[in-house]
Amino acid sequence: MGARRLLVLGGLALFLGGTILGNVFAVFILHPNADRIGQALVAATAAVRQHRAEDAGQNFAAIGGFLENRGTKVDAHAHMIGFGYLAMLLAILFPWIRLSESASRWLAALLITGGVVLPVGVFAIHYVGLAYSPLESIGWASIVADAAGLLAVIACAGFLVGLWRQWRAGEPPAADALLLDRSWAGRVLMAGGTLLILAGFLHGAWYAGMDLYAQEQQDQKLLATMADSAALDPGPGLVPERAGAALNAYGTLQADHAVKIAAHSHIIEFGLIALMAGFFQPFVFLGEAWKRRWAVVLLLGSVILPVAVLLELRFGLVAGGVADVGGVLVIAALTGMLTGVLRFTGCLDASADTLAAGGRA
Amino acid sequence: MKHSQQLLAIAGLALAVWGMSYGFYYAVWIEHQTLDHIGGSLAAAFQHAALRETAASHAGLADYARAKYVYTREVDAHSHWIGLAMVLMLLAALWNRLSFGETTRGLLAGALIAGAYGFPLGVLLQNHLGGGIGQGIAVGGSILLIIAFLAVAAGFARESAN
Numbered sequence: 001m002g003a004r005r006l007l008v009l010g011g012l013a014l015f016l017g018g019t020i021l022g023n024v025f026a027v028f029i030l031h032p033n034a035d036r037i038g039q040a041l042v043a044a045t046a047a048v049r050q051h052r053a054e055d056a057g058q059n060f061a062a063i064g065g066f067l068e069n070r071g072t073k074v075d076a077h078a079h080m081i082g083f084g085y086l087a088m089l090l091a092i093l094f095p096w097i098r099l100s101e102s103a104s105r106w107l108a109a110l111l112i113t114g115g116v117v118l119p120v121g122v123f124a125i126h127y128v129g130l131a132y133s134p135l136e137s138i139g140w141a142s143i144v145a146d147a148a149g150l151l152a153v154i155a156c157a158g159f160l161v162g163l164w165r166q167w168r169a170g171e172p173p174a175a176d177a178l179l180l181d182r183s184w185a186g187r188v189l190m191a192g193g194t195l196l197i198l199a200g201f202l203h204g205a206w207y208a209g210m211d212l213y214a215q216e217q218q219d220q221k222l223l224a225t226m227a228d229s230a231a232l233d234p235g236p237g238l239v240p241e242r243a244g245a246a247l248n249a250y251g252t253l254q255a256d257h258a259v260k261i262a263a264h265s266h267i268i269e270f271g272l273i274a275l276m277a278g279f280f281q282p283f284v285f286l287g288e289a290w291k292r293r294w295a296v297v298l299l300l301g302s303v304i305l306p307v308a309v310l311l312e313l314r315f316g317l318v319a320g321g322v323a324d325v326g327g328v329l330v331i332a333a334l335t336g337m338l339t340g341v342l343r344f345t346g347c348l349d350a351s352a353d354t355l356a357a358g359g360r361a
Numbered sequence: 362m363k364h365s366q367q368l369l370a371i372a373g374l375a376l377a378v379w380g381m382s383y384g385f386y387y388a389v390w391i392e393h394q395t396l397d398h399i400g401g402s403l404a405a406a407f408q409h410a411a412l413r414e415t416a417a418s419h420a421g422l423a424d425y426a427r428a429k430y431v432y433t434r435e436v437d438a439h440s441h442w443i444g445l446a447m448v449l450m451l452l453a454a455l456w457n458r459l460s461f462g463e464t465t466r467g468l469l470a471g472a473l474i475a476g477a478y479g480f481p482l483g484v485l486l487q488n489h490l491g492g493g494i495g496q497g498i499a500v501g502g503s504i505l506l507i508i509a510f511l512a513v514a515a516g517f518a519r520e521s522a523n
Binding site: 044045047048050051052053054056057060061063064067068078082085086089090092093096137138142145146149150152153156157159160163164166167190191194195197198201202204205208209216219220223224227228230231232265268272275276279 | 375388500
């Protein structure tokens with residue numbers, strides 16, 4: 001298999017793996033984990049009320065564990081998708097990278113290996129912990145993940161050298177089918193992807209300007225209200241009224257923060273994948289009708305998921321279910337395209353190799 | 362391949378390598394300790410509250426808020442550097458479809474590169490130079506990016522119309 005097709009296949013597989021992991025996480029882990037965090041916070045507030053400092057500390061240790069469970073899964077999901085993007089981007093830029101095919105293949109394999117091992121290592125952090133670790137605060141799973149990250153850095157640095165060599169050579173790169181394709185599916189995916197990224201930029205700017213700083217202040221204020229009220233408010237009950245209201249508001253605040261960040265990152269990620277899928281249409285060995293269908297399905301899912309995520313606070317599980325459907329549409333469209341790439345006979349590899357051999361002679 | 366296109370591709374991949382290297386350094390030497398600090402200071406704040414030590418509890422919460430503020434910006438800088446690097450690389454591949462002359466393309470590439478490097482840098486500098494200066498750089502970088510991206514979208518639209 002040529003280096004370029006390895007990058008396309010590895011990249012698409014990583015993106016699919018990351019998206020499936022994200023969907024499974026959202027359906028089975030996210031909400032139960034958030035409930036457990038809420039319960040532990042209530043228990044910590046009650047412990048403050050009853051002067052049980054040690055219990056309060058233990059409840060926060062439990063919250064730390066729940067947050068680590070959530071954080072490592074989100075990181076594994078995001079990094080797997082990120083490495084998938086990088087691999088696909090390098091496949092697109094491949095004609096501009098002046099390296100031998102064998103060196104490119106090694107670097108591609110290094111990047112895909114890092115892209116698989118890093119998320120697996122991050123995923124395992126919560127389960128492996130500090131068992132047998134030689135370090136005080138970093139366990140073996142983290143060490144493996146960090147080493148895999150270093151592999152990916154080395155691979156990208158190698159490709160950067162290739163780009164630099166092409167720049168220095170000053171020769172025009174070989175004509176490339178991926179960069180010349182003007183099919184309907186390709187154009188729709190590129191236009192849709194550009195619009196999605198722009199929407200994500202604007203949403204992120206609005207969030208940073210209007211919400212981020214206010215939410216950070218609110219976070220500290222609500223935690224202070226919980227602690228002060230539980231410690232000082234008179235009256236009966238394990239959780240005083242003011243502390244209870246702060247607990248509820250804190251839960252809403254965390255949910256609001258999470259859905260806005262998720263919508264921002266997902267709309268940009270889907271814009272990127274739509275743009276990249278637009279480039280790869282010549283690699284997708286399917287009939288024109290199926291290429292168009294998968295392009296529309298991908299864009300549909302890319303809009304439905306972030307919009308439904310944003311509506312989760314208002315419409316609850318219904319919106320969550322719709323968001324999951326959006327995720328399934330994206331997965332289905334990418335699986336369809338991946339099938340087309342797997343059916344591809346390799347003629348683009350062959351022509352790219354021939355042109356590259358000519359260009360590098 | 363035009364000068365601005367090559368510049369965008371190299372700047373994009375270099376930014377990805379930089380963002381990943383920063384992430385590697387951060388994961389190995391800073392992140393675990395920072396997370397321990399955030400969790401520890403919050404737990405300490407509630408433990409002090411349980412002992413009715415209000416001042417110490419408030420100090421713990423302030424410590425928690427500061428550590429979380431710093432952590433958020435460090436992680437955001439890492440993810441935005443890499444995200445924007447990928448946008449630069451993608452745009453480099455699409456650059457030939459832009460309906461502008463090389464001078465305008467060069468200016469747009471410069472604005473995109475400055476925004477992609479500067480915006481996350483501004484986010485990170487909020488931890489070191491104080492909120493105002495860092496925030497100003499981040500806002501400037503993001504405005505530059507949005508304007509350049511709008512111009513690029515217009516360039517693609519003109520090319521499609523032609």
